Amino acid sequence: EIVLTQSPDTLSLSPGERGTLSCRASQSVSSSYIAWYQQKPGRAPRLLIYAASNRATGVPDRFSGSGSGTDFTLIISRLEPEDFAVFYCQYYGSSALIFGGGTKVEIK
Amino acid sequence: EVQLVQSGGGLVQPGRSLRLSCTTSGFIFGDYDMTWVRQAPGKGLAWVGFIRSKTYGATTEYAASVKGRFTISRDDSKSIAYLQMNSLKTEDTAVYYCTRGRGILDYWGQGTLVTVSS
Numbered sequence: 001e002i003v004l005t006q007s008p009d010t011l012s013l014s015p016g017e018r019g020t021l022s023c024r025a026s027q028s029v030s031s032s033y034i035a036w037y038q039q040k041p042g043r044a045p046r047l048l049i050y051a052a053s054n055r056a057t058g059v060p061d062r063f064s065g066s067g068s069g070t071d072f073t074l075i076i077s078r079l080e081p082e083d084f085a086v087f088y089c090q091y092y093g094s095s096a097l098i099f100g101g102g103t104k105v106e107i108k
Numbered sequence: 109e110v111q112l113v114q115s116g117g118g119l120v121q122p123g124r125s126l127r128l129s130c131t132t133s134g135f136i137f138g139d140y141d142m143t144w145v146r147q148a149p150g151k152g153l154a155w156v157g158f159i160r161s162k163t164y165g166a167t168t169e170y171a172a173s174v175k176g177r178f179t180i181s182r183d184d185s186k187s188i189a190y191l192q193m194n195s196l197k198t199e200d201t202a203v204y205y206c207t208r209g210r211g212i213l214d215y216w217g218q219g220t221l222v223t224v225s226s
């Protein structure tokens with residue numbers, strides 16, 4: 001079974017800074033099946049990125065995704081106050097979905 | 109506007125059953141797979157299972173932790189997805205989300221808290 005490991009657990013940054021979040025798969029996966037979600041406290045998650053690098057509808061272009069094989073990255077180019085949240089990567093196979101453990105992006 | 113409105117959560121004793129509903133609007137429900145995801149208090153997201161659209165036989169898949177106890181179904185005439193939870197355990201305590209899709213989860217319900225406790 002594929003395991004997704006996200007790092008770091010917590011990222012402390014100031015507004016305006018760049019955030020780089022990592023998601024590593026335990027085995028090579030197709031980038032077509034990697035997604036990223038943002039979750040704010042007390043709220044449902046929100047789809048940010050699908051197929052590793054495609055922004056979902058309405059997602060600002062300061063969010064970008066990349067990667068292939070076992071290593072995937074979500075970059076927030078310039079953090080806005082509303083961006084501080086927990087971010088999850090996800091792999092979707094034909095018969096299961098797997099989430100990473102999450103990275104919390106907090107205000108420094 | 110796409111909407112997923114959940115109902116049916118609450119407090120339940122271990123070993124008992126509970127059914128969650130996900131009432132949808134704003135899209136052709138029958139065209140979409142539907143997925144349930146849960147989140148234990150203070151923890152990350154965990155996949156529960158999904159149901160494919162009738163085009164793909166309305167077949168289901170489940171996480172190992174719930175297989176044999178939980179059942180996902182759908183009523184395309186009412187645009188509702190269901191999660192039937194039987195033999196509940198304390199470790200099933202979580203906020204449960206219904207979502208549209210099977211891989212790309214583009215719309216989510218508001219979540220409903222299920223607490224399993226005696």
